[in-house]
Amino acid sequence: MDHYHIFFDLKPGANDLDVARGVARYMGHLKERGLIEGWRLTRRKLGLGPKEMGEFHCVVETRDLAQLDAAFQHVSSRAEPVESLHFAVNRFAANLTFALYRDFPDAGRQEGEEKF
Structure with missing residues (x-):
């Protein structure tokens, strides 16, 4: 499974619940068409976390x-x-940062023949 991460803040004046509903409609559209396997939207809690990562985090699974x-x-x-x-x-997202991760170890990973 690959995990596409989107970290962002909201632009001034953006309503957090409207954005959450918008993300649900957008991700639902992609999921209904088989273009993603799943998704999750989270929000930083208690101000904990690097500011550069944004207050919101959406992870998309493929x-x-x-x-x-x-x-x-x-x-x-x-x-x-x-x-x-x-x-x-x-239109409501600011300071976007993206990352791509994969499940580990990889499904086809073999041991014993590594050169490094």
Whole structure:
């Protein structure tokens, strides 16, 4: 499983619950089409965490990079309805940071023949 992380803050005047509902609609759209496996939205608690990471964190789960690429292709089409769903979230996000992680150890990992 690959985990695409999106860290962000809200722009001034953005309503946190409206953004959360927008993320749910956007991610639901991608999940219904089989473009992602799952997602989760979290918010920093008690101010704990590096400021550079943003107050909000959305993690998107995909089977592999091919599925993630298919999701990117769909969103980058800028066609409706995904364009409006993406815009409804993106217009309120600031200070975005992205990361990509994978489950470890990898499913095909072998031991005993490593050279380093």
